[in-house]
Amino acid sequence: MLDTETTGLDPETGDRVVEIGCLELINHVPTGRTLHHYFNPERDMPEEAFRVHGLSAEFLSGHPTFGVLVDEVMEFLGDATLVIHNASFDMKFLNKELQLLGRAPIPMDRALDTVALARRKYPGAQVSLDALCRRFEIDNSNRSLHGALIDADLLASVYLELIGGRQPDLMAPPAEDSKGGAAAGGAPKTVEKIERVYREPRPHAPSAEEAAAHAAFLERIKNPIWSGGAAE
Template identity: 50%
Template sequence: MSREIVLDTETTGIETREGHRVIEIAAIELFNLLPTGRFYHVTINPERDIPADATRIHGFTNADVEKSPLFAAVVDPWLEFMGDAPIIAHNAPFDFGHLDAELKRLGRPPLNPALMIDSLALAKKRFPGMPNSLDALCRRFDIDLSERTTHNALLDVKLLAKVYLELRGGRQPGLVLTSNASGEVLVTEERKERSLLPILVPPEREEAHKAFLAKIKDPIWLREAG
């Protein structure tokens, strides 16, 4: 029984030392590898411009976030949601680096690196030498990518949760995920009608078996059959 958090961020750029900031945080709660329905999602005013190159990747423009709260206003509810659960992210050092930079600006301690689970590292270990982007993994695991036109963090964490389940070997054929009235995720097994097939023994094998039994004194197989 374990709680984990799948996390993703979008930013104004790659390097924190160049002043790039977080503009979106999305996180969903897992329990025993399955989404519980609880999530945290917020867009953030980065207090700087969003370069066109970044907009082409995630789709956010300055106008999209100019009325969003500052990181200082969302940090406490975000950290409360995260708790002390392990944090799964794809290329996790990138997300941790940007979030730690935001925390440092507020004089807050960084995220605990011991909680980091890098799904990209897990994928590289399982599929060495193969493409292991989130898109590539979704295609490999036959996960629907039709809604992913940009790198939206909320959609990405939903996809990553499915990928992480696959990487951990959690999904099995015949298992169906459902929810009850309380929102709790349940696992039920899809039942299929099965018919028993007779075991056909070739005549030569049957004769060989009889010859073998003839060599044994009072064989138990014959006693049970009688």
């Protein structure tokens, strides 16, 4: 899960990334690994952007630039799929920062856009992060302002709902330890042994009377289909 905050809408006119938040999922389950940094954009903060995320130029001036932390960011991202809400926005900003540092861009095909995913699933409906949180009854009460790591965390819950939701009944049971107990502090698994009484197989061959009755019935059928004729 990845989210950024910026100084504006267009990196080609000088807008910069000021915050990044990432949260790792493996097999759709959060691992607890996160990445969160503020960046000094080395420019002013427009009032419109400040109203969105509340990050002032004064606050950001005490943080490193993107270039100082770029190696840490790229190492965290690795070659993973990047799940992003409105991916084209965040990707163009990240790739502009990389371009300014003389680095190769991140290919767009690494990004999975949850806005596009939501529009396909709910055509005509609102697909903002807040709207999807309301749809899926995800608590976003701590989102009075946009924040990259908060939004990445909410996006993880939204993404899981968009791809079908959490289905714990379909997940494999916890692995057992060598003593038969569940791993990771789960309850021990109890296996009940059931004694079954052995019974000889029942015969299914017809009796002599049944065979004679069946033969007599067949004699009454004129032109049977098994002799090439049509039954009457």
